Structures are given as C-alpha cells and as structure tokens.
Amino acid sequence: MGLESFLGDSIITTSLDEIVKWGRKNSLWPMPFGTACCAIEYMSTVSSVFDVSRFGAELVRFSPRQADLLIVAGTITYKQAPILKRIYAQMPEPKWVISMGACASSGGFYDNYCTVQGIDQLVPVDAYIAGCPPRPEAVIDAIIKIQEMIDGQGTELTHDRSKRAKIYIGDDSEMMKKAEA
Amino acid sequence: MSTQAIEIILVVSIAAIIPAVILLLSGFLGKKTNDLIKLSSYESGLDKVIGTAKERFSIKFYLIAILFILFDVETIFMFPWAVNFKTLGLNGFIEMIVFIVILLAGFVYVIKKGALKWD
Amino acid sequence: MAHTPIKPQELEKEFYKDLHTDLLFLNLGPSHPASHGTLRTFCALDGETIKASVLEIGYLHRGFEKTIEKKTYNQVIPYTDRLNYVSSIMNNVGFSKAVEKMLGIQITDRCIFIRVILSELMRVADHLVCIGANLVDIGALTNFWYLYNQRETIYTILEKLTGARLTNSFTRIGGLYRDLYPGFEGDIKFALKEIEKAIMDVTKLIKKNKIFLERTQDVCAVSKEDAISFGFTGPCLRASGVEYDIRKAHPYYYYDQFDFDIPVGQVGDTYDRMFVRFEEMYQSISLIRQYMKKLPGGPINTDDKRAAMPDKSNTYNNIEGLINHFKLVFEGVEVPAGEIYDSTEVANGELGFYIVSDGSGTPYKVKVRPPCFYIFSAFSDMIEGRMIADAVATLGSLNIIAGELDR
Amino acid sequence: MQDIKKESITIAKIKRFFPESILEVNLADNDDCIIIKKEANVEVLSFLKTDADLLFDGLMDVTCVDYLKHPIKRKERFEVVYQLYSYSKRHKIRIKCPVSVKDTTIKSVSHLWKSANWGERETYDMYGITFVGHENLKRLLTHHEFIGHPLRKDYPTKKRQELSANDSLFDQMDVLLKKKGLK
Numbered sequence: 001m002g003l004e005s006f007l008g009d010s011i012i013t014t015s016l017d018e019i020v021k022w023g024r025k026n027s028l029w030p031m032p033f034g035t036a037c038c039a040i041e042y043m044s045t046v047s048s049v050f051d052v053s054r055f056g057a058e059l060v061r062f063s064p065r066q067a068d069l070l071i072v073a074g075t076i077t078y079k080q081a082p083i084l085k086r087i088y089a090q091m092p093e094p095k096w097v098i099s100m101g102a103c104a105s106s107g108g109f110y111d112n113y114c115t116v117q118g119i120d121q122l123v124p125v126d127a128y129i130a131g132c133p134p135r136p137e138a139v140i141d142a143i144i145k146i147q148e149m150i151d152g153q154g155t156e157l158t159h160d161r162s163k164r165a166k167i168y169i170g171d172d173s174e175m176m177k178k179a180e181a
Numbered sequence: 182m183s184t185q186a187i188e189i190i191l192v193v194s195i196a197a198i199i200p201a202v203i204l205l206l207s208g209f210l211g212k213k214t215n216d217l218i219k220l221s222s223y224e225s226g227l228d229k230v231i232g233t234a235k236e237r238f239s240i241k242f243y244l245i246a247i248l249f250i251l252f253d254v255e256t257i258f259m260f261p262w263a264v265n266f267k268t269l270g271l272n273g274f275i276e277m278i279v280f281i282v283i284l285l286a287g288f289v290y291v292i293k294k295g296a297l298k299w300d
Numbered sequence: 301m302a303h304t305p306i307k308p309q310e311l312e313k314e315f316y317k318d319l320h321t322d323l324l325f326l327n328l329g330p331s332h333p334a335s336h337g338t339l340r341t342f343c344a345l346d347g348e349t350i351k352a353s354v355l356e357i358g359y360l361h362r363g364f365e366k367t368i369e370k371k372t373y374n375q376v377i378p379y380t381d382r383l384n385y386v387s388s389i390m391n392n393v394g395f396s397k398a399v400e401k402m403l404g405i406q407i408t409d410r411c412i413f414i415r416v417i418l419s420e421l422m423r424v425a426d427h428l429v430c431i432g433a434n435l436v437d438i439g440a441l442t443n444f445w446y447l448y449n450q451r452e453t454i455y456t457i458l459e460k461l462t463g464a465r466l467t468n469s470f471t472r473i474g475g476l477y478r479d480l481y482p483g484f485e486g487d488i489k490f491a492l493k494e495i496e497k498a499i500m501d502v503t504k505l506i507k508k509n510k511i512f513l514e515r516t517q518d519v520c521a522v523s524k525e526d527a528i529s530f531g532f533t534g535p536c537l538r539a540s541g542v543e544y545d546i547r548k549a550h551p552y553y554y555y556d557q558f559d560f561d562i563p564v565g566q567v568g569d570t571y572d573r574m575f576v577r578f579e580e581m582y583q584s585i586s587l588i589r590q591y592m593k594k595l596p597g598g599p600i601n602t603d604d605k606r607a608a609m610p611d612k613s614n615t616y617n618n619i620e621g622l623i624n625h626f627k628l629v630f631e632g633v634e635v636p637a638g639e640i641y642d643s644t645e646v647a648n649g650e651l652g653f654y655i656v657s658d659g660s661g662t663p664y665k666v667k668v669r670p671p672c673f674y675i676f677s678a679f680s681d682m683i684e685g686r687m688i689a690d691a692v693a694t695l696g697s698l699n700i701i702a703g704e705l706d707r
Numbered sequence: 708m709q710d711i712k713k714e715s716i717t718i719a720k721i722k723r724f725f726p727e728s729i730l731e732v733n734l735a736d737n738d739d740c741i742i743i744k745k746e747a748n749v750e751v752l753s754f755l756k757t758d759a760d761l762l763f764d765g766l767m768d769v770t771c772v773d774y775l776k777h778p779i780k781r782k783e784r785f786e787v788v789y790q791l792y793s794y795s796k797r798h799k800i801r802i803k804c805p806v807s808v809k810d811t812t813i814k815s816v817s818h819l820w821k822s823a824n825w826g827e828r829e830t831y832d833m834y835g836i837t838f839v840g841h842e843n844l845k846r847l848l849t850h851h852e853f854i855g856h857p858l859r860k861d862y863p864t865k866k867r868q869e870l871s872a873n874d875s876l877f878d879q880m881d882v883l884l885k886k887k888g889l890k
Contacts (some may be wrong), residue, residue: 077361083227083329113366133466238322366858550737
C-alpha cells in the first residue's frame with residue numbers, strides 16, 4: 001500500500017466499482033407507478049412522517065427517462081399491463097423494480113378475469129413487499145434491500161440483466177418489420 | 182499573460198470540464214439497451230403517438246418569447262451600471278434612466294398593440 | 301373596383317385568417333403525475349388550449365362485483381374498503397347500512413354513534429388528501445406536507461382502533477369489529493385540534509395568494525343544470541349551488557338531531573369546490589365533537605340472532621349458541637330474497653348500494669353507485685376550450701378515486 | 708303515514724298515464740320500484756323527468772341484473788334498472804325493464820340525462836345490453852379486445868383475457884372533431 005502512505009490520511013483510494021455502487025445506492029430515483037390504495041400508502045412513505053429521503057429515494061420522478069427504481073404500487077389490470085411493460089422498457093439501465101403490495105405481487109384478493117396475478121409475468125421484479133397496503137416502514141425496508149442488492153452486484157451485472165429483460169418485453173423483430181414497412 | 186487573464190481562462194476551463202466529465206462518465210458506465218420500445222417516445226405509457234413534434238402552433242408563443250428576450254437583454258445591460266453605480270455618478274444615472282424610458286415606451290406600445298393578449 | 305382601404309384592425313384579421321394551426325394530439329395518459337395513476341384524457345390541443353378531449357377509464361377495473369358474488373356479506377366488507385380507499389370506513393358503513401336495512405335489523409345506539417364519528421373523521425381525512433393533492437397539482441407543495449401530516453394523526457387513531465391505517469374493515473353486518481379503546485376521547489380531541497390548526501395554516505396561506513386565486517377562480521365552472529344532469533353529488537354539486545346532502549335530505553343515524561350546516565358555492569368552479577371541502581371539514585369536526593359528547597354506553601353489536609354472533613359463553617355452553625355461531629360463520633348472514641337501493645353521504649357524494657339477494661349467505665348482485673364515476677364523465681365537457689393547466693387543476697378538485705371509479 | 712302518501716304520487720301518476728305498460732309495482736320503505744315493459748322505457752322516463760309533480764332530474768344509476776341462477780324464476784333473464792332521484796322534490800323511484808336474452812336491446816335514454824351516457828356504456832360492457840340510439844356505445848371498464856360480458860352469470864370468474872395494445876381512442880376523437888368542425 002505504497003500509494004496511500006505516500007498521500008497521507010486526507011485522501012482515500014477506492015475502486016471505480018465502489019464509487020459507482022455508492023452513487024447508485026444512495027440516489028435511487030423512484031418512479032411511483034401508483035394505481036390503487038398502495039399509492040396512498042406510498043404518499044405516506046414520501047411525506048415527512050416516514051420520510052424516505054433519509055435513504056436518498058425521495059426525489060419522485062414521473063417520467064421513466066429519469067427514474068431508476070420502478071415502484072409498482074397497486075393493482076395492475078390487463079388494461080394496464082401493456083403500459084407497465086412499456087414504462088419498464090423505457091427506463092434507462094440500471095433499473096430495479098419493487099412490487100409493492102399483495103395486488104402487485106400476486107393479484108391479491110382479486111382473483112378474477114381482469115387482474116394480472118402478479119407483475120412478475122410482465123416485468124422482472126427485484127423486491128416484493130407483502131401487505132395490503134404494506135406499512136411505510138415495509139416500503140423503506142424494500143428500498144434498503146434494493147440498496148443491499150446494489151452493493152452485492154458488480155456494475156457489469158447490468159449486461160445480463162438487460163438480456164433477461166428481453167424475454168419479458170418480447171423480441172421486437174415484428175416491431176422492426178412494422179417500423180421498416 | 183497578465184494574472185487576471187490566466188484566472189479567467191482557469192475558471193472557464195474548469196467550468197467546461199466538470200459538466201463534460203459528469204455527462205460523459207455516465208455514458209461509459211451505464212449499460213445501454215437500445216431496443217425499439219426503449220427509443221420510442223414516452224407518451225404516458227401508450228404506444229401510438231399521433232403527429233410529430235413539428236406541428237404548426239399559434240404565433241403568439243413566438244411573440245411572447247421574442248418580447249421576453251428583448252426585455253431580458255435590457256436588464257442585462259443594467260447589471261454593469263448597477264455594479265459601479267457610485268463611480269458613474271449622476272450622469273450615469275440619467276443615461277440609464279433615458280435607456281429605461283425608451284424601452285418603457287416600447288413596452289407600452291406592445292401592450293397597446295395587444296401582443297400580450299393571450300386568447 | 302374601388303379598392304376599399306383595410307382599416308388597421310382588420311389588417312390583422314386578414315393576416316391571421318389563412319394562418320391556420322394544426323391540432324396537436326396529446327395523452328394526459330394513465331401514467332402521468334396529474335392523472336392520479338389510472339385516468340386517461342386524450343386531448344386535441346391548439347397550442348395550449350384543449351379543443352376536444354376523450355376520456356378513458358377502466359385501468360383499475362378489478363372486478364369488484366364479480367369477485368364478491370361468491371363471498372358472504374361479512375366477507376364483502378374488506379372489498380368495500382378498497383372502493384374509495386382514501387376514506388374506507390365510509391364505504392363499510394354504507395354497505396352494512398344497506399344490508400341491515402334489507403334484513404330489518406335495528407343496530408344499537410352506541411354502534412350508530414361510533415359509525416358516525418368514524419365516518420366524519422374519514423370525511424375530514426378524505427378532504428385533507430383531496431385538497432393536499434390538488435394544491436400539489438397547482439404547485440403549492442408546502443400545503444401538502446401540512447395537510448398530510450394531519451392525516452397521519454388520523455392514521456395513528458385508526459391504527460390503535462382498527463389495527464390498519466388505510467383499509468380498516470371496521471363494521472360488520474349488525475355491529476362493529478370492536479368497541480372504542482379507553483383513551484379514544486383524548487386522542488380525538490388532540491387530533492381535531494391539530495387538524496383545525498393545519499386547516500387554519502393552509503387557508504391563511506392560500507386565501508389571499510394571487511397565483512392560487514388566478515389559477516382556481518372561474519376555472520371549469522359547472523352550471524347547476526349540467527351538474528344535476530350529469531348526476532353530480534357531494535361537494536362538486538354543492539359547489540355549483542345545489543343544496544343537496546343526504547344527511548339533511550334523508551337523515552339517517554340521528555343526523556337530524558345534531559346541528560350542522562351545508563356549505564354551498566355559487567359558481568361551481570375549482571375555487572368553490574375546494575372551499576366547500578374546507579368548510580365541510582369544519583362542519584365534520586364540530587359534528588364529531590357533538591357526537592362525542594352524547595356517546596351512549598351499552599353494547600355495540602345487535603342482539604338479533606340473524607346477524608350477530610352469540611357471545612362466547614353461549615357458544616360453548618349450549619347447542620343453540622354453537623349452531624348459531626357455526627351457521628353464521630359458514631353460511632354467513634342470510635338475507636331474505638329481495639332487493640334494495642340505499643345510499644349514504646360519503647366524502648365524494650352519494651355512495652349507493654343496489655343489492656339483490658337470493659336468500660343465501662352470499663349476495664346475488666351488489667351494484668355500487670360511485671359518486672366520482674358520474675363526476676368524471678363530465679370532465680371532457682368541463683375542460684373544453686381551457687388550457688392544460690386548468691384541466692390539471694380541475695382534475696384534482698374533482699377528487700377522482702380510481703378504486704371507486706372503475707370498481 | 709306521510710311518507711307512503713308522497714311516494715304514491717309517482718306511482719299513481721304512472722298508473723294513470725301508463726296503465727298498460729306497468730307489469731308490477733312493489734312498495735318498500737322509501738325504496739319503491741316499478742317494473743315496466745322495455746318498449747315503454749323512454750316514454751315513462753321522459754314523463755318522470757318532465758312532469759311538474761315528479762321532476763326526476765337526476766338519474767342516479769343505470770345497471771342490469773342477470774337472473775339466470777336466481778332461485779325465484781322470472782319470465783326474462785335480464786332486467787335493466789334505472790335508479791332515479793329528484794333533487795327538488797327529494798323523492799326517488801326505481802324503474803326496471805325486463806329484457807329477454809334472445810333480444811338484448813333497449814332504447815337509450817342518454818338524450819334525457821347526461822349521466823346515462825356512461826351508465827349505459829358500463830351496462831353494455833358488463834352485461835351486453837345494447838342501448839339503441841346511444842351515440843358512443845363502446846366498452847368502458849374492460850379493455851377493447853375483451854370478448855364476452857364478464858358480469859353475466861355464465862361467464863367464469865377466472866377466465867382472463869390479455870390485451871396486446873391499448874386503444875388509441877382515435878375513432879372517438881374523429882367523431883368528436885367532426886362534430887366540432889375542427890377536422
């Protein structure tokens with residue numbers, strides 16, 4: 001460790017991965033895909049009593065272009081499914097998905113003709129939160145889990161993630177043909 | 182090269198380098214997935230976008246923009262005057278008042294002409 | 301042909317005449333901050349003015365009616381929580397009141413008083429979120445924190461009482477889930493004081509704020525006739541000047557014995573809709589205090605065999621209590637075949653339940669008459685010819701809750 | 708009993724003006740209901756709306772009931788239900804029109820009340836009752852590629868149907884723009 005001793009103690013050296021992980025972990029910009037009761041509970045998480053800004057996830061972005069954490073809060077019906085898929089596809093890498101509440105995770109107690117039984121049929125999900133609606137502490141716990149995931153994975157992991165996402169979005173070959181036509 | 186010139190060059194170069202580094206760095210580190218859906222325009226989650234951004238819209242937007250630039254530049258000219266207000270003394274003050282009155286006349290003309298009337 | 305000189309004013313008309321502009325089609329779509337998640341307004345814009353708009357709902361249609369066809373009446377109550385999930389106890393009270401009227405059950409006074417206290421508390425909570433979110437849409441973010449924090453004080457009370465913050469299925473057919481906890485009066489007094497302070501702060505902030513007045517006065521006004529023809533009820537109808545409140549028109553649960561008045565607006569614009577809600581919060585707070593003063597003692601569940609569970613001593617000691625308990629749990633409350641339409645005044649308006657029963661323990665059909673379904677159907681007429689910013693401000697003031705809209 | 712006497716004005720008036728189209732009347736405490744023939748629904752409802760004593764200016768709800776599995780057998784399978792309320796007279800009435808499964812059509816009343824527009828669209832979406840004369844009878848709650856009518860008793864609860872792409876709504880917008888002369 002010749003370099004650090006030479007530089008004295010006011011300068012620390014670290015690897016690029018660590019800095020990138022530290023940056024991504026502490027500034028997760030959430031996009032709240034709020035449809036139902038969980039969205040109201042998400043509003044409690046964001047507001048000043050439970051204050052998610054202690055974990056850096058407070059700047060709520062409503063456009064997928066500027067978000068890197070998609071929080072699906074509420075029931076996703078079959079009419080909403082293409083929209084959720086498109087919003088997930090339009091988010092830049094690296095991106096994570098939290099499925100908040102029983103309805104998003106498994107369809108909840110709406111087991112009928114129009115409710116998607118769990119959004120993992122549509123988009124790859126990183127963290128599930130149980131509860132109907134889950135308490136704000138549970139939402140913050142999920143965000144912490146995502147932060148631990150970021151710590152665990154290397155930055156190069158995002159490559160295979162995008163391949164995994166392609167299975168869900170479906171190959172866009174027919175889209176390409178339509179575009180050229 | 183007087184020390185002042187060096188300082189100015191230093192400030193300008195740092196001000197240029199830092200944003201460039203930040204913007205380009207994220208380009209290298211992040212993994213890009215450029216499939217067709219990703220690059221399609223964001224229309225609140227819907228796929229069919231009707232028309233392009235180059236539709237013809239009313240001229241009053243252009244009028245408001247030009248008027249804003251005009252009076253914005255006027256305020257920019259006031260800054261150097263305000264900085265050395267004391268040294269310029271009274272005649273500096275009178276010249277600036279004349280400058281302002283001329284532009285005020287222009288502003289009254291614009292209001293009378295109704296360029297700011299919106300609907 | 302004598303060339304008639306064009307006067308300067310006409311010159312402009314000549315100039316603008318052939319300068320046509322194209323329509324820009326924009327989706328204030330389902331995933332949009334101003335559309336509260338699941339409403340879609342497809343508008344044709346000329347510059348910023350909305351020339352025509354088409355609405356699409358159904359993004360949160362979760363099949364409420366189809367799912368509860370196989371649930372017993374008491375199992376339906378958690379589903380009614382998720383209709384208007386911002387004030388869920390009011391839906392429970394509405395549904396159980398309709399079923400009790402069908403069964404002809406008389407519930408105890410204490411149960412009525414607790415139901416009214418909690419309904420009025422939920423009306424205040426609903427208005428807090430509606431006004432807070434509406435002010436966020438207009439841009440006044442600080443008010444959202446002031447108002448939303450008071451909703452947290454209400455959450456703490458509900459948590460202690462019902463165990464859940466938001467979806468507290470508190471009523472049962474013929475009674476309540478449990479009685480009030482001992483320190484309830486103190487908590488309610490403290491909460492009401494806090495809420496009044498917060499409302500005072502927010503009204504002081506916005507009452508004389510030029511931007512707020514400019515953004516909300518005479519914006520998307522709804523005339524009396526239109527409001528009635530579209531089936532408006534609740535604060536949006538009263539803002540248009542029609543004085544109709546079910547608590548006064550058809551009093552239920554002793555509303556006629558307590559004095560409260562109904563705020564009525566004149567113009568029916570966004571400003572009226574918001575201040576009718578502010579005024580209603582004061583009325584509800586005074587109502588809660590009056591009801592708390594006269595809260596009677598006694599049991600909270602009716603002793604009618606058809607709906608209320610026998611108390612534990614009966615269940616274990618004699619066979620009738622056991623059978624009664626067993627039948628109530630298994631087959632549920634048996635409602636004789638017939639139908640009813642019964643409505644209560646919830647935060648958004650008249651929440652009606654049209655229940656058809658077939659004699660078994662499960663309802664044959666429950667049609668919910670959601671107040672914000674008919675209010676939103678008027679939205680495209682309201683925003684025509686106005687700017688997008690007005691449309692966003694108005695959408696907030698209508699308080700459209702998707703769970704109740706799409707059921 | 709003052710309450711019953713006031714209600715009977717509505718029923719007495721209908722009995723006097725439309726005796727032949729009334730099938731059944733059942734009175735309940737502040738919840739009266741009249742079953743009329745479906746052919747007469749527009750006349751009776753417009754009479755209820757315009758008559759000076761009745762003034763039912765609010766159509767609160769439009770729905771339909773499917774009596775396929777109901778223990779009490781009925782002549783027709785469906786029954787369209789109109790829940791009316793008068794803001795000025797403060798009384799309410801429910802009008803029901805039986806509709807047979809062979810010919811599930813009924814005349815639309817969306818020209819009388821604006822709230823009927825969405826009420827009828829939802830009833831069409833859920834039960835398949837076509838309202839003749841409705842200017843925009845499209846599905847309202849389910850997505851536009853949905854086949855069948857979910858709230859019918861013979862539709863299985865868990866039969867799910869995917870949606871490939873959202874409705875562009877351009878057909879509705881076209882009609883609207885032509886009506887406004889902007890197209």
